[in-house]
Amino acid sequence: MKIDPIHILKDHDLKHTKQRVRVLEEIAMDSVAISQPELEKKLGKEIDRVTLYRILNAYEEKGILHKIMDMNGTANYAICSPSCSVDHHHDEHVHFNCTNCLKIYCLDVMIPKIKMPAGFTASTVNTTAYGICEKCSVLQSGN
């Protein structure tokens, strides 16, 4: 998946600034989701903390990123699929949160349909599996 920050910004009516481009580049670099603290560590010299928060919020609202909370309540961000929009996030895939390295993966597994009890109307469903990821599993088995 090729990422073109400038195009993405234009498509979502966001001004093209170097901070915004940097954030998108950084998040697009890795296939796994990246946490706010990690982003801050990487971009802290170039971008102010507050600006980073504001950019991430803007991206989430516009449907550019989706936000995944890990078990500690830390925000993690990943690039949305192209079909996401302001109105609806289509990140209806399962997330995998490694309890060892803490990385969050977007799996290519759809969330099964869930039937809601009478009276409850779900607009989004979120599924996160916790366990040991591919990489950590290899490392632990002493390979």
Place this chain on the structure above:
Amino acid sequence: MKIDPIHILKDHDLKHTKQRVRVLEEIAMDSVAISQPELEKKLGKEIDRVTLYRILNAYEEKGILHKIMDMNGTANYAICSPSCSVDHHHDEHVHFNCTNCLKIYCLDVMIPKIKMPAGFTASTVNTTAYGICEKCSVLQSGN
């Protein structure tokens, strides 16, 4: 479901203190999960903030409560089913997080089995549906 705090504490090798009993009582009062901030508001005069955190952590570890993170990364707590233990939490039901009143419900709906990609081993799976709950739905329709 009848809750007997004193019994629960004994069963889990926790000393019987009035703070611990109060926390259990408060959480058992409502059928929906209660957030840390709410608990603090209700019990803040009787119990120190730090003590509350420690009690909640102890309860989670012992399998008395399970912790559910909402979309803002706030911790919410609900009483576990009797089969929960230190080793394994059996809260494998779907949670419903109302985006209006922010309450979290434990639904009587099991989480479907999810097949993991090769290399990924899941020990727990968490599913949360976001939308409008029973009560808020009634209120909004002007009943």
Place this chain on the structure above:
DNA sequence: AATATAAATGCAATTAGGTTGCAAATGTAG
């Protein structure tokens, strides 16, 4: 290219959630 203007940024200060260390208070086994 110059400029007006609306939006984005950086900074300082603040709020809130959560943790740590330690002395005093409390529960419980003998």
Place this chain on the structure above:
DNA sequence: CTACATTTGCAACCTAATTGCATTTATATT
């Protein structure tokens, strides 16, 4: 009823996140 381990409360601290405001920057228009 005593001794001891545990729990509690307090003060201090850390990190995540937010707000208000002055300054800077992007861009549409001339």
